[in-house]
Structures are given as C-alpha cells and as structure tokens.
Amino acid sequence: MTVLELQRIGHSFFGRKVLDAISLSVGAGEIVALVGPSGSGKSTIAHIAAGVVDAREGRVVRRYHRHTMVFQDPRLMPWATARDNIGFPLRLAGVRRGGRDGAIRAAALRAGLLPEDLDKYPSELSGGMRQRTAIARALVTDPDFIYFDEPFTALDVALKRRMQDLVIKAAASAHFAALFITHDLSEAIRISHRILVLDANGRGIAGARILPGAPGSRDDAAVFALRQRFLTEDPLFARIHDIDERLRP
Amino acid sequence: MRPVSSALDRLSRFGRFLWSGWAGLAGLALIAALWQAGHEAYGDFILPAPLDTLIAGWRLLHDGSAVELLALTTRRALAGFALCAVIGTAAGVAAGYSPATLRLSRPVLTVLMGVPPIAWIVLAMIWFGASDRTVAMTILVSTTPVVFIGAVEGVTTRDRGIEDMARVFGAGPIRRFTHVAARQISTQLFPALILALGSSFKVAIMAELLANAGGIGGALARARAMLDIAEAMAWVGLAVAALIVVEYVLIRPLRSELERWRDAAAPWGVKR
Ligand SMILES: Nc1ncnc2c1ncn2[C@@H]1O[C@H](COP(=O)(O)OP(=O)(O)OP(=O)(O)O)[C@@H](O)[C@H]1O
Numbered sequence: 458m459t460v461l462e463l464q465r466i467g468h469s470f471f472g473r474k475v476l477d478a479i480s481l482s483v484g485a486g487e488i489v490a491l492v493g494p495s496g497s498g499k500s501t502i503a504h505i506a507a508g509v510v511d512a513r514e515g516r517v518v519r520r521y522h523r524h525t526m527v528f529q530d531p532r533l534m535p536w537a538t539a540r541d542n543i544g545f546p547l548r549l550a551g552v553r554r555g556g557r558d559g560a561i562r563a564a565a566l567r568a569g570l571l572p573e574d575l576d577k578y579p580s581e582l583s584g585g586m587r588q589r590t591a592i593a594r595a596l597v598t599d600p601d602f603i604y605f606d607e608p609f610t611a612l613d614v615a616l617k618r619r620m621q622d623l624v625i626k627a628a629a630s631a632h633f634a635a636l637f638i639t640h641d642l643s644e645a646i647r648i649s650h651r652i653l654v655l656d657a658n659g660r661g662i663a664g665a666r667i668l669p670g671a672p673g674s675r676d677d678a679a680v681f682a683l684r685q686r687f688l689t690e691d692p693l694f695a696r697i698h699d700i701d702e703r704l705r706p
Numbered sequence: 707m708r709p710v711s712s713a714l715d716r717l718s719r720f721g722r723f724l725w726s727g728w729a730g731l732a733g734l735a736l737i738a739a740l741w742q743a744g745h746e747a748y749g750d751f752i753l754p755a756p757l758d759t760l761i762a763g764w765r766l767l768h769d770g771s772a773v774e775l776l777a778l779t780t781r782r783a784l785a786g787f788a789l790c791a792v793i794g795t796a797a798g799v800a801a802g803y804s805p806a807t808l809r810l811s812r813p814v815l816t817v818l819m820g821v822p823p824i825a826w827i828v829l830a831m832i833w834f835g836a837s838d839r840t841v842a843m844t845i846l847v848s849t850t851p852v853v854f855i856g857a858v859e860g861v862t863t864r865d866r867g868i869e870d871m872a873r874v875f876g877a878g879p880i881r882r883f884t885h886v887a888a889r890q891i892s893t894q895l896f897p898a899l900i901l902a903l904g905s906s907f908k909v910a911i912m913a914e915l916l917a918n919a920g921g922i923g924g925a926l927a928r929a930r931a932m933l934d935i936a937e938a939m940a941w942v943g944l945a946v947a948a949l950i951v952v953e954y955v956l957i958r959p960l961r962s963e964l965e966r967w968r969d970a971a972a973p974w975g976v977k978r
C-alpha cells in the first residue's frame with residue numbers, strides 16, 4: 458500500500474521552472490531516500506508533499522494519518538523554550554499543558570537531549586542541539602509519516618550515526634514511513650529501503666535503486682562497498698555531487 | 707519543580723529590575739546636579755533650584771487638586787493611547803498582510819505625519835471645542851502612524867519559515883496567526899507602543915495647554931501667566947513622573963513577561 462504519492466508534480470518560482478513531472482511513491486513503513494545535487498529542488502518536493510507549498514501542476518495523494526517534518530534549518534520558535542518547541546505539535550493537537558510533559562521528555566530523550574536542556578531558549582542551545590530539538594518535535598506526536606530534509610547535516614559524526622540508528626529503529630518499531638532527503642550517499646544507503654535520484658535540473662526522477670536487505674542490516678563495509686559501486690559504476694549517480702546546476706556552463 | 711523555578715526566575719528578573727533602578731537613580735542625580743549648577747549660574751527666575759521645585763511639587767500633590775489634574779491628564783492620554791494602539795495595530799496588521807492596502811496607505815501616512823500636531827489641535831478645537839475629544843483626536847492622529855508602522859514592520863519582517871513549520875504540524879491560518887505571527891509582530895510593535903505612549907502624554911499636555919482644556923496643560927498655562935517658574939517646573943516633573951509610573955507599571959512588566967527569551971538571547975554584559 459502506498460501512503461504518499463506524487464503524480465507528475467511541476468512547480469515554478471517567479472516563472473522559473475524548478476520542478477517538472479515528478480512522480481514518486483512511498484509505501485507504508487518504507488523509508489525512501491531522495492538524493493540530488495544542491496538546488497535541484499529536493500526541499501521544494503518535500504514542501505509540496507507536506508502541503509507547505511501548493512504545486513502548480515500535478516497531484517499529491519496522502520493516505521497516512523499524521524505527518525511531521527524535520528526542516529533543513531531547525532525552524533524553532535525563538536520565544537519558546539526547547540520544551541515548548543518540542544511540545545508545539547501537541548499543543549496544536551489540543552493536548553493540555555499538563556499532559557504534554559511525558560511525551561516531551563520521551564521525545565527529547567530519543568533525540569539525545571538532556572532534561573536540563575529543555576528549559577533553555579533556542580538562542581542558548583548549540584546548533585546541533587537546536588536540530589535535535591527539531592527532531593524531537595517531529596517525533597513527539599508519533600506520526601506515521603515523517604519528512605526529513607537533510608536533518609543531520611549540522612551534527613557531528615557520532616551523533617549523526619546515533620540519529621540515523623534512531624530513525625532506522627523508530628521507523629521499524631513505530632512503523633512510520635519517511636521521505637528522507639540527503640546529499641550524503643552513505644547516509645541514504647544506511648537508512649533507506651530505496652534511493653531515488655532527482656534529475657539535476659528537477660526534470661523528473663532520474664532513477665531509483667532498491668537496496669538489498671533491511672535498513673540497519675547493512676554494516677559499514679557493505680555501505681562503503683555499495684557507495685563505491687554506485688559512484689564509480691552506476692551512471693545514475695554520476696552527477697549527484699555537482700554543486701549547483703546553474704553554475705555549469 | 708517547574709513552578710518553583712519559574713517563580714525564582716521571575717524573582718531574579720525583579721531583582722535585576724530593581725538593580726536597574728539604581729542606575730536610573732544615578733542618572734537622575736546627575737540631572738539634578740546639572741540643574742543645580744544651572745540654577746546657581748542663572749538665578750531663581752530663569753531656573754529655580756531643584757529642591758524648590760521638589761517642594762513645590764510636594765505642595766501641589768498635597769493640595770489635592772494636583773492629583774485630580776494629573777488623573778485627568780493621565781486619563782486623557784491613556785484614552786488617546788488606547789484608541790491609537792487599537793486602531794494603529796489593527797490597521798497596521800491588515801496593511802501588512804495586504805500589499806495593496808499598504809501601497810495605498812503609504813501616501814496617507816506621509817500626509818498625516820507631515821501635518822504638525824499643532825495644526826491638528828487647531829482643527830480639533832474648531833470641531834470639538836475645549837473638550838476631552840480634542841485631546842483624544844490630537845493624540846490619535848499624531849501617534850497612530852508610529853504604531854501603524856510598527857505593526858506593518860512586524861508583519862512584513864516576520865519569519866515565514868516558522869509559520870510554514872506550524873502549517874506542517876497542522877495549524878490552520880487562524881492558529882498560525884495567534885500562535886506564531888502575533889508573537890513575531892509584538893516584538894516590533896512593543897517599542898512602537900512605548901514610543902506612542904510617551905508622545906501621548908506630551909501631546910495631551912500640549913493640547914490641554916493650547917485648547918485651555920484643564921489638566922496639567924491648563925495648570926502649566928496658569929503657572930506661566932503668573933510667572934511662577936517653580937510651579938511650572940513642578941508640573942513638568944509631575945507629568946514626567948506620571949509617564950514613568952505608567953510605563954514601568956503597565957508596559958515594562960508586560961513586555962518582560964512576553965520577551966523573556968530576548969533576555970536569554972542578550973549577551974551577558976547587556977543583561978545586567
Ligand atoms: N521560496 C523560493 N523562492 C524562489 N525560489 C526558490 C524558493 N525556494 C527555492 N527556490 C529555488 O528553487 C530551486 C530548488 O530549491 P530547493 O531548496 O528545493 O533545492 P534543494 O535541492 O533542496 O537544495 P539543497 O540541497 O541545497 O538544499 C533553487 O534553484 C532555488 O533557488
């Protein structure tokens with residue numbers, strides 16, 4: 458069963474076409490990684506799928522109950538403490554203040570935040586802690602679909618691994634599906650069931666590769682070998698490390 | 707545990723507030739010293755001694771009539787301020803959200819700001835006579851533009867990314883406004899409101915003086931006619947004191963409650 462389906466999505470900003478004929482689908486409990494060079498339109502796809510941006514063309518079909526998103530920048534409310542930021546989706550869902558605390562603590566713990574960080578304002582948190590707050594906020598309502606837009610870029614290597622494991626485990630146990638945008642091919646290989654490569658100019662999905670085995674079952678050696686094979690032998694991945702499609706002659 | 711820590715936090719902010727009072731007192735002492743020097747240089751007629759002024763002010767307060775006049779002027783200033791806050795905020799927010807309205811209101815604003823307040827007083831006197839409404843209207847037209855601009859700035863410079871976030875997490879347009887946009891607008895709006903409150907008082911006194919509508923302005927006019935400089939200075943001091951009381955009792959606590967996070971974001975040296 459597919460829980461998210463994009464049908465021939467097209468979009469332009471101020472008359473400049475950035476996306477055209479994007480079709481993709483995500484199955485229940487599936488983690489789909491979306492890779493592509495910077496500026497190719499990955500964030501825009503996530504925003505359209507999550508309903509932040511209305512696409513000019515095409516259709517979005519959502520069959521999940523509740524989605525959340527980890528944005529590329531943390532997007533925390535500067536006037537609220539980490540606790541209130543994490544609890545914001547609960548507040549919107551109508552959970553009373555007293556009833557939020559348990560869920561907030563649990564989500565913060567899963568995202569690697571200490572209880573003493575919860576009373577700090579975003580300006581008092583480090584960049585990585587802010588991103589972890591945003592991750593906790595996405596987990597707190599137990600969604601069945603999560604959009605991740607390069608969520609771990611600001612984290613150090615150890616924490617990044619921990620967060621990747623968290624996503625793999627949480628997806629398996631809580632059965633959420635996810636669209637996981639990243640520019641890091643190793644991360645995509647570790648975390649996902651399937652990798653989609655976006656065309657460098659946003660003109661459709663260039664191709665897909667289904668990964669062997671379940672996410673989390675691939676050890677470092679396997680991830681590395683797969684990554685080497687993709688980058689050296691697979692023409693699909695030839696251009697994903699391009700800087701920006703507009704800089705090319 | 708959280709109520710205790712938040713009470714402690716509030717207490718520490720209050721302590722800091724008192725501490726900043728010391729700095730304010732030092733500033734006042736400096737003014738008094740300069741004033742005294744001026745008094746000694748130019749004599750009683752030009753500049754009465756600060757102590758004499760203080761005594762005159764004390765006497766005015768104890769007459770009983772001063773309290774009444776202060777209350778009258780404060781009430782007028784606050785009424786005009788409330789009117790301008792409501793109208794300016796509502797119109798500014800509406801214009802901020804609607805670019806067409808904003809473009810339309812720019813020239814209106816330029817004209818409004820270009821007319822000197824004194825001209826408004828004359829017009830208002832013709833329309834309403836020497837009444838509360840003259841004062842209120844003068845305050846309204848001369849301070850609303852500031853509030854309006856503050857509200858427009860708040861709307862147009864807000865971080866839309868946070869609203870997009872709220873949208874993803876299920877907030878409709880109304881809750882995006884009340885939970886996110888309103889908070890962002892208020893950070894721009896508050897300084898404008900404080901400014902407007904200050905000028906409400908000044909404009910109220912000016913309008914009272916010129917329209918001969920009683921209140922502190924009326925008393926000032928009388929003191930001038932009787933060449934009672936100490937009393938005139940005392941009235942000025944009382945008006946300033948009333949403004950300070952209103953600002954520190956009404957506006958500052960509200961603002962510090964709403965903007966605790968700014969405090970957290972301020973560098974250490976600025977905080978104390
Ligand atoms: N709000 C906007 N207004 C105008 N143009 C935009 C807007 N958002 C994105 N774009 C343009 O759309 C294109 C795709 O942007 P997008 O953010 O989706 O790229 P991306 O693939 O997520 O890049 P990155 O990997 O660097 O995050 C870019 O050329 C960008 O300039």
Ligand SMILES: [Mg+2]
Pocket residue numbers: 499500501529606
């Ligand atoms: Mg992006």
